[in-house]
Amino acid sequence: MSKLHVQLTGLCTPGSFLQSGTFGTALAPTSTEGDLFAPSRCDTSDGFTYVTSDEASACILASSLAMSPDGAAAFCFNLGAHLFVARTKEKLQLLPHDNGYIVGLSDVAVEGTFVWQDNGEQITDVYKLQFFNPAEPNNSGVGEDCVVVTNVTTMLSGNDIPCNFVYWMVACERPVYG
Numbered sequence: 001m002s003k004l005h006v007q008l009t010g011l012c013t014p015g016s017f018l019q020s021g022t023f024g025t026a027l028a029p030t031s032t033e034g035d036l037f038a039p040s041r042c043d044t045s046d047g048f049t050y051v052t053s054d055e056a057s058a059c060i061l062a063s064s065l066a067m068s069p070d071g072a073a074a075f076c077f078n079l080g081a082h083l084f085v086a087r088t089k090e091k092l093q094l095l096p097h098d099n100g101y102i103v104g105l106s107d108v109a110v111e112g113t114f115v116w117q118d119n120g121e122q123i124t125d126v127y128k129l130q131f132f133n134p135a136e137p138n139n140s141g142v143g144e145d146c147v148v149v150t151n152v153t154t155m156l157s158g159n160d161i162p163c164n165f166v167y168w169m170v171a172c173e174r175p176v177y178g
């Protein structure tokens with residue numbers, strides 16, 4: 001529930017018509033109406049930030065610490081989060097484009113079957129083609145069962161990588177409220 005602080009009266013009134021997530025600039029209060037206090041869309045402790053675009057939003061921690069995918073999953077879990085999951089291209093592009101980020105997609109259970117780490121759901125065939133770089137996933141070398149996304153021609157896209165190789169950054173995700 002948002003609250004409207006009216007400077008004239010010094011009182012706060014519940015802004016039921018200004019519910020978080022539903023108001024746009026047209027519904028925001030004017031300066032004479034008061035200051036809007038809306039609840040945060042995400043738990044921003046530990047460095048998480050609410051990131052949004054026209055098509056997607058997420059509560060993200062994009063860490064600059066290099067980790068293995070296995071270590072990254074534990075790191076997120078210890079923050080009450082999970083590795084970042086993006087079932088749409090639009091959500092995937094919310095991550096910073098400056099680095100390679102480990103995300104919550106893996107085929108560790110069944111080789112070649114990639115599942116999202118938040119609920120075990122398999123990636124769709126259509127989205128798998130859009131998500132991965134061309135020629136990926138290739139399960140290269142001794143095997144690659146974890147996934148990193150990197151910036152390729154201005155778009156983030158996926159590559160399967162070894163789960164125990166410390167090199168890439170970690171992207172954690174918490175729920176978005178409202």
Ligand SMILES: [Ca+2]
Pocket residue numbers: 107108111112139143144145146160
């Ligand atoms: Ca694999």
Ligand SMILES: [Ca+2]
Pocket residue numbers: 136137138139140144159160161
């Ligand atoms: Ca690969």
